[in-house]
Amino acid sequence: MPIFDQGYQAYGGERRALGRRWIPVWREEAAPYLHKRAFLLLLVLALLPWLVFGAGLSFAKTQFGDSSAMQEFVKQLPPVDESWVAKLLTNGWDNFLLVIVSVWVGSGLVARDRKERTLEVFLGRALGPMQYLWAKGAALGAYLLLFTFVPVVVLVVFHVGLTGDTAFLWQHARVLWGTLLYTLLGPGTLVVTVLALSSLSRSPRIVGLALIGIMFFGLPASAILWAITRSPMAWTFSVLAELRALGYHCLGVAPEMEIPVLHSALYFLALLGASLGILYLRFSRREVLR
């Protein structure tokens, strides 16, 4: 009996344009997380502070604003504005979630393909390194967007919905575009950095540990350096502190760590440049395949 049940069949159908070949790679990388309960729980936990503190504030003001007993309490509540959003967007909890998602989704982006030797299978197709990296980066970027920009959108929708204050949308337009800018510059740079780190190792575990080390090393190191020198340059060691400052600057609020806006911008430009440099060196001569 022949080993194959049917003969070889040729394919004469259509082929998609070269520019769209990244889509299945992106989908295969990103989609599995939406089926993991732990990941969905993480998403809920990310939204929770926004709903509780943000939407809850709006709810309290609208529902209890007329009650004389609650008026004093309601007066104490901070307004939902750029300052409040900056605090929520860049607090310790949000940063912690950012690191978890970067480690969980990001550490294996390139490293796993190197370990399983599927990287050469992908690059041996009509995919190309740029499309491959775009697909992988987009997978992580989509989730970082979900954990940073989407909660702000949810907050704005709840606030406007509960208060009926549509003027909020143009009086505090910076809440939305500032957050989008922060997401693109900050977490966006983080995506490229994670890709660069992931391209340096065959072990997603090592990449994850390196990410954790880099993110969490900076905080105590910078805090202590700042305590010694009182110079904003001390925060350069801490990616999380710089992210925080960037968030404040994008939303037009003065950051607590007194990091100047130029310093923030240059920091992320330098980090982006270094990460792109690593990716270029790794992929241009295919060193990443060795």
Place this chain on the structure above:
Amino acid sequence: MAAWSEAAKALFSHTAGQMTRSVKGFVFLGLALFPWGLLLLLQLLIWRGVPVGLGGSTLYGNLVVAYYMGFLIPLCALFFGVALIADEAEGGTLPYLFGRPVPRHVVFLAKFAGMESVLLAGTAVSMAGAFVLSNLEAGALGMAKGAGDFLMDLTAAWLGLLVYGALFSLIGLAFRRPLFWGFLVGFGWENLVAWLPGFLKRITILFHLHTLMPEHTEPKGLLNLLAASESKAAALAFLAVYGAAFLALSCVLARRIEAAHLEREG
């Protein structure tokens, strides 16, 4: 018994030697020496007459709490603990190790001991150097006065390494994604719950470690409040129980493990 005790010694030496010669070992060395760099910077600034925000002994206290306890010890224990068996699985050498006529839990304990010996030695050197550099102005007499507190800090650091090391080794054996769970526990649960009022903080390692550390090395107020919550003897007892339990569970899992299970971990 004699046959596998020699094997255990060989594994211990091999694990310790490998750690000191690996890239991870050099990273650990760099992280351990970082406080020296900070303290040397401080001394340089003081020597040049630059006004600084805090003195050597205060900086040392901040380093112990924020850097050693809050970062270095959990990170290094995570770094090396989850990799204890996983590195062997990834490298394809686990079947050779477990195929020897040595009980698997002995293999695990020998590797654990090798790992801990390097971490304990490295941390001791780092903290001793930091203590000396931070008390240069106080001189030998000042250092002698502070030696007791330094020894308490070192004891707390060592206990932290042992218990965290056991915890993360257990996580490395038990979970498919040990890094994720280790990170969640070591940097999430520990940091969040250890600062909460109530009984819940006793289910963290960090709280008991803070209890053991001398009050004057901590920022005033907050840690005094926490330190008053239990006695040092109770803290030691909790840590001993946790450490023993984690190690015992790890030994049980090591005996039952399948190499293929570990190879699937990303």
Place this chain on the structure above:
Amino acid sequence: MAVLSVRDVKVSYGANEALKGVSFEAVSGAVGLLGPNGAGKSTLIKALLNLVPLSSGAFTVLGQESARLGSGLRDQVGYVPESQGIRAGLSGVAWVALLGEVSGLPRRAAVERAHETLQYVGLGEARYREGQTYSTGMQQRLKLAAALVHDPALVLLDEPTAGMDPTGRDEMLELCRDLVKQGKTLLFSTHILKDVEAVCSRVVILHKGKVAACAGLEEVTRGEAQHFLVQWEGKRDEFVAACQQAGWKAGDGQNNLLKVVLPQGAGPRELFGLASGLQGSIHRFVREETSLEEVFLEALAKETV
């Protein structure tokens, strides 16, 4: 038109020159890429897929220059990697379908093609299992299915029978022969000579980054010299001495026969002519085909010298 034409391809890894100017053509059928470990076979295949950059030289696939078309050219090429090359956590059909989509097939077509190619390679029953649970032989077939999903004209196979048992190996070779019948061109890289003899019509022997030999398989095994096995009834020493005096190589061959190697220009007539002048007679006379192994070892020896 040659399906694959390689012109003076050079590849260097730093100071180490892995390929030192390799040139050959694959018009159709299966071309065997033979060579010892480290000869540059895998490097050549990777260079053809742009997985390692060329230091100099060029190649064309279906008449199209590699430099001009870039990644689009790889829609015409399938690749069976030597080791691993399978995504853990995905079933066979999911992995092959994914690669089909990456090669431009719409999603539905990619899934259909994945089922077809997996049936074709004999993995129909196992296609819903995760790839990393497959045996070595099944994984090799899975990789072949993945290489065929987008119906390429040229298939590059890097040690496709590595680690397979004899039955699996035979089936893989049968598949390769069938692919040739379907009009595919194969570049079959291996160090197993029997596989090349079973599948290929042309052979390129690589040694230390250079082409040591390149010709049709029949041509290579027949060679310029003619090898005969002779049963001589008479004094063996006398016969051997006479052959050597005539400038022919003569000595002991298989099965107690004498082996005589006649150069180009000489044939059986000259051999029988020489024998007629001696005391004895030729009772058996058989032309011996040179084995590929002998040719291979000879080519390596030449390159070493």
